[in-house]
Amino acid sequence: MIGKRYGLAGKRIFVAGHRGMVGSAIARKLAERGAQVVTRTRSELNLTDQWAVREFFSAEPIDGVVLAAAKVGGIHANSIYPADFIYENLMIECNIIHQAFASGVRRLLFLGSSCIYPRVVAQPMREDALLTGNLEPTNEPYAIAKIAGIKLCESYNRQHGTDYRSVMPTNLYGPGDNFHPENSHVMPALIRRFHEAVEVGAKQVTIWGTGTPRREFLHVDDMAEASLFVLDLPLEGYQANTMPMLSHINVGYGKDVTIAELAKLVARVTKFSGEIVFDTTKPDGTIRKLMDSSRIEAMGWKPSVSLADGVRETYRWFLDHVASA
Template structure:
């Protein structure tokens, strides 16, 4: 039985512009984009707390926050994130901290009567060798990519908690699975960043220092999909305003009702092509070498986002234009 609606002319959810909307993780790449998008759409009563103001790993602190602030809607973006190196190095932290954040916020949302919650996951929830492009139904149909398995397991737990609460308590909690993100507010740390911002930093520094050769991990052959953060932010506002659990829910082959939806650009490039594009945008004209002894990660990761497109959302920002904008953000934030 397919529980997903096929009607693309969805009715808006009637969220009042003055509704109290809590964006957990509002200062990060994705959270800051969602905050800006909500403001663009006229929402004026947004709630954001820094880690120093609210430790989401503490159940008591989270419960006290919900009791005091009484958010009506929640967007859960807060997470410990990183690239291959960070995921491989901090495996215990990635699974523990992410699961604690998710469990505390989702449970508090249920306990305090939040009208709607949107949980942000990741494309890494899907099996390493999942059919391409990856459908929502491919969740838990095979082994995960070992390099980021702890993070993926934590995100899967968050999805399943939303599904379980919807069925047991009648909540309206849905999960969005974005592909690889980049854009304003990204993390450009030399060791702990994702591949695209890492390339921006490395090629910029190589250009500034006159380095003739840049060595990159892997063979350069894996295929990846990228989505600009403002496109994801618009998708999240669209989901909040226009969809409910019933609109995205479906029953998989095991009879389990799930309520997550893919959010991607639908376009993919090789890591080698990505490196060359970033180098061109940055203005680096040296040699790019590939160290095939280093791990490539999953060979291909393209998500099927047709469900969301049928509901009415489309991305707008092409990869090269997005990289130009991201590089401008890098220079403003990291080079001044």
């Protein structure tokens, strides 16, 4: 590898969104590597408040930032609250990225989403597919906000010489996920639905859509490792593996499954033995979302948690936290 790594030990790293699934995993792994993790709860710091964020960066000596804070949700939540999704995410990104720059923070990592890519795009999705077509309508406001975050990092790098990087994860899951019955993503939604079906002895579970769309799933611990891997890369090594005028790197598992296959896996893990029915009157969303993660793999990172093992671990966590999950 070219150049000297950033070095995480001893650095004061602000993790925005440390209570979320990804942020908590990143904060934990940063601490394991000797970093001083700086956090604020939502009641302590409203990230959509420009003045509050400026005051925080003025008062705290920060060496680096991991921007994992975001308003997230599945198809249902995105459809019902589009204004909330675009407004809150834009405000969080603008406030943190600008105030990090204004206070002299040189290294920042922004976490995006695979929904930034067009609805119809060659699979697996390469980084240069960004802005080449129309987005999936069901989550377009959220996707536009995430694209803006990428472009904010890229623009500050170009104009101000900062070293702000972006990673684009595929669908994430794992301990700490949101298991809300209406506002969660597909993996935790299925785990909760099948668990509750077993609890009440239901003979049937209904899934939205046809079951044919394909999705890729990455365990949150793998995403945390990938995030620190990219954050720690020397600038020369990072630039050597990105295309000109491009500042984001895909992070995926490398394989995808149909929603029907995922449902069968979750059914096995939760010990549901009834019938799985698909409600074809409900939307499928994007037909396929598989990331091309060849760039980060070429740098030396690969995922380590299999889908089956990850689902089992996630279900165990859900059982331990079912009252609050």
